[in-house]
Amino acid sequence: MFRYGTANIISYNATFIVISAAAISFNFSVIVIPASLYGDPNLEFPTLNQTLSFALEISSPNDFDTLYSQDSSRGNTFKGLLYVPDIPPDNPCDTPALVPRNVTRKDDLPMDDLKLIAYAPLITPECSRVYMESAENDNVAAFIFYGVPETLSNGTDPRHDESYQYEYPVYYLDGAIGQPLMNKLAEYSGNMSEVHNEANLQTAGYDLRDFARIYAVISTRSTNPMPGLWLFLLVVVAVLLFIIGASSLLMHLCQFHYRRSLRRRIANGEVDLEGLGVGRITVPREFLAKFPVYVYIAETSSIQEPRAPPAAALPAPMEGSSEPKAPPAAEPEPEVEVSEQPPSSDLSSSPTQPPPTVTTTATTTTPARTTPIAVAPTHLGRGYSQTACPICLDDFIHQETTVRELPCLHVFHPECIDPYLETQSSLCVLCKQSCLPKGYVPIRLTNAIVRRERLMRRVRERSRSTAHDRHRSGGADGAVEMAESGGALFRWRVRRLRRQEQDLMGREALSRASLRRSGGAGAFEYRRSGTQGSRMQAAQSGRSHRGGEPVEDAVRPRSLAVMRDNDVATAREIRKHLAKSVAECLALGDTMLQTRISKGRKIRLRSLRY
Amino acid sequence: MSAASASLNRRLIQELHKSRTEQNPALTYLEPLDDSDLHHWHAGLRGTPDSPYEGGVWDVDIVIPDNYPLAPPTITFKTKMCHPNVHIESGEICLDLLKAEWSAAYTISSTMTAIQTLLTSPEPDSPLNVDAAALLRSGDTVGYESLVRYYVWRYAQKHEI
Known part of the structure; x- marks a missing residue:
């Protein structure tokens, strides 16, 4: 049985x-x-x-x-x-x-x-x-x-x-x-x-x-060469391998997607590449060669002087060398351009005159008709009136010096700016705006860069949302809330805000400097011409009112005035938040932190004055 | 190379000329150590007014590299300086302006102004002087300031002009 x-x-x-x-x-x-x-x-x-x-x-x-x-x-x-x-x-x-x-x-x-x-x-x-x-x-x-x-x-x-x-x-x-x-x-x-x-x-x-x-x-026949246990183990290993493979594939797909989206955002100019800290980014030669090179035309100093008396007072000694050129420039602008006709013919013979088509047309056609048009765009396109190269500190000589204009409209000696952009940085020396074209991704995007960018974006978003929260929840409420949530967190927030402000202030300082910097401790002299400034504003408000409009309109968007204004506005916002955080510090009795913050602000403001 | 060094010398002469004509309020003096060598300067840096550094004057050593406007100068404190971002022994300065954030548009004079600004806006998160940074980080501003005052009184006072 x-x-x-x-x-x-x-x-x-x-x-x-x-x-x-x-x-x-x-x-x-x-x-x-x-x-x-x-x-x-x-x-x-x-x-x-x-x-x-x-x-x-x-x-x-x-x-x-x-x-x-x-x-x-x-x-x-x-x-x-x-x-x-x-x-x-x-x-x-x-x-x-x-x-x-x-x-x-x-x-x-x-x-x-x-x-x-x-x-x-x-x-x-x-x-x-x-x-x-x-x-x-x-x-x-x-x-x-x-x-x-x-x-x-x-x-x-x-x-x-x-x-x-x-x-x-x-x-x-x-x-x-x-x-x-x-x-x-x-x-x-x-x-x-x-x-x-x-x-x-x-x-x-x-x-x-x-x-x-x-x-x-x-x-x-040994149709089953392995005993059951081995088969089972094999199946387990195979499943594990499949899981690993699948997850790895998924991960790679995700990373590829992230890289592609970062590339797209960089190409759209939404990401600040320099802020990513990916090392030195330089400008390739082929882009460098595309930046226009033209002959420097001195600004009409007689127009500027009444417009910006404090600025003109200081640079006056520096412009001693350009003094002889003042008389032709003293006339209103259209005449200035006409007066440039005779020299322009010998400009054409100068050897260093490659890319800008405008100038080459000037050489081929009769000077009497075309020179004003040829010179005008480059002349008008310039957003600033720089009198000296910020790198070598040499003065530009009217109608003689060849200058290279970067996308931010700052001008330099080509022999000064070219090595700098090629070997040191992709940013303008003066305003730190990137000289790379918008859709260009100069680096190999790695996963580390993607991760860093995401982290930075998240931090930025969080700080923005906290700033918003604070903005909403009003002073007294905010202070109470802060007191509840503990000093350490609050201090950390303030520090972060401070750093952000520092960052923005630095940028603002530079842009402000490039707007109306004059004399003082600075090594370079240039100011924004009053007439040009007003003209730009006019163009921004949608009215265009001069000859050579198409070129002007093409040049205008590059003026960056809008962007800079945005920046200043953001900086102002941040500073407002900072002031509020000082108030909150006071409410909390954290005087030490308060003095630190306000001192930092004061000093930074002072430094901006230079 | 000779052309580059010629342009470098021209720029340095320009800067020297300018520093002589226009006095930088942050500095007591700014000149080459030796008239024959434009690549080695020294300066006297004033402490920022309304700060614990007020009243002090620090000797600063400035070494200018061969590719100067493109690369930043090497600046060290010769007088003992108590600051979170300055090495107390070597006088080395930790300032992004002197490293990654350098721009060719800065001159020696404006760089010195930036260093003076650094005195009152220390960055204790990347310290070279750990003790001072620790004081600041723990929030002991009073202790930090008195420490700074002591160092000013002990080392930087004698240059008072």
């Missing part, structure tokens, strides 16, 4: 772990088991000489079939002595027509504990069940059925309507091979003396008392 249960469990397991041990070849041979030797079943028995006896090798897949395969824990090869399981003699399955009376039975095998392979005809499902049940008690390694003529199997094919619930694999041999094999099995059932070729065997030196039996070797 108990044994039956175990067998059931095992077979149950076997069906669940569907691991096929499909046969690939059958090998039948005759071995000799010495009659004297009883005992060790693992002993190797000599194979009977094949020329004298029987041997059969079946490897053609058409000749056999695997009906049911066992799990391969028993090994890939099934070996054993071939025999026909015993069934009750009155059972109709045991027909002498198929199974000869003297076929090798269990009793004919010399030892009980040898490995066995059962062999029987596949007549009907009932018969095979009877055979298999019998074989199970004999501890067989495998079962081989062979097909029989249809007349005996009642026309049914028992190969497919059978459920094999046994521990051993079941194979099927073609009837054409199976029946002769059965007959052979009947031949090798007694001892050597009864064997078919007995005389020859005796002459070959075999002892007639030995047993000759058919030994079957069934090679199975």
Whole structure:
């Protein structure tokens, strides 16, 4: 009872772990088991000489079939002595027509504990069940059925309507091979003396008392080379690898997306590249060559002087060298341009005059008509009146010095600004505005840069939102809230605001300096011409009122006045917040911090005055 | 190279000329150490008024590199200076203006003004003088200021003009 249960469990397991041990070849041979030797079943028995006896090798897949395969824990090869399981003699399955009376039975095998392979005809499902049940008690390694003529199997094919619930694999041999094999099995059932070729065997030196039996070797394909555990591990590793691969792919996609969006934003000019701290960004030569180069035209100092008396007072000594050029400039501007006609013809002969098309047109056409137009755009395009190169501090000489104009409209000696932009920085020396064209991404965008940019943006957004919150929540409420939320956080916020303000103030200072800087401690002299300034404002308000309009309009957007105004406005906003935070400090009684902040402001304001 | 050094010398002469004609209120003097060598200057930096540095005058050493307007000058304090961003022994200054933020438009004189501004707006988050920075960071302004005053009195007072 108990044994039956175990067998059931095992077979149950076997069906669940569907691991096929499909046969690939059958090998039948005759071995000799010495009659004297009883005992060790693992002993190797000599194979009977094949020329004298029987041997059969079946490897053609058409000749056999695997009906049911066992799990391969028993090994890939099934070996054993071939025999026909015993069934009750009155059972109709045991027909002498198929199974000869003297076929090798269990009793004919010399030892009980040898490995066995059962062999029987596949007549009907009932018969095979009877055979298999019998074989199970004999501890067989495998079962081989062979097909029989249809007349005996009642026309049914028992190969497919059978459920094999046994521990051993079941194979099927073609009837054409199976029946002769059965007959052979009947031949090798007694001892050597009864064997078919007995005389020859005796002459070959075999002892007639030995047993000759058919030994079957069934090679199975290792369709599953790895045991279940290995397969499981493999599956786990594969899943892990897949997860890793998928997440890595996802990550790379994300990073690619971020990089692309950063590139787009840089191209749109939304990101301050210099602020990212990605090292030195320089201007490639091809961009540098695109910046216009033209001959310096002195500003009409007589117009400026009444307009900006305090500014003019200081630079006056510096302009001593340009004094002789004042008389032609003293006239109103249109006349100034006309008066430039004669020299412009010899300007054209100056060697350093490459890119600006405007000047080259001046050289090709008659000076009388075209020179005003040719010079006017460059002249008007200039937003500032610089009298000296800020790098070498040399004065520009009217109608003689060649100057290069950056996108911010500041002018320099090409030999001064070119090496600076090529080797040091991409920013204008004076206003720190980038000289790179808008859509140009000068660096290789790495993930680190993307991360830094995101962090900076987040900090900026947070500080902006806190500033807004504070703005909304009013002074007293804010102070109370601050007192509740703790001094450290508040101090940190103030410090951050301060730093931001510093940043903005620095920029503002520079832009302001470039707007109306004059004399003093500064090393360079230039101021914004009053007429030009007003003209620019006029252009901004939408009215254009001069000749050469298209060029002017093209130049105007570069004037950056709007941007600068924005900057100043933001700085003002920040300063307002700072003042409020000082008030909050006072409310909190944090005098030390308050003095620090206000002092910082005062000093910074003072420094701006320089 | 000779052309570059010629333009460098021309700029330095311009600066020298200007510093002689226009007195920078932040400085007591500003001139080359030796008339034959324009690449090595020195200056006297005044302490900012209304600050603990008031009344002090510090000797400052200015070394000008060969590619000067493009690269910043190397500026060190010769007189002992107590400041979070100044090394107390070597006098080295930690100021972004003298490093990444340098612009060719700055002159020696305006750089000195910037350094004077640095005196009253220290950046304790990137200190060279850790003790002073720690005082500031912990919020002990009184202690910091008295420390500065002591150093001014002890080292920088004698230059008073």
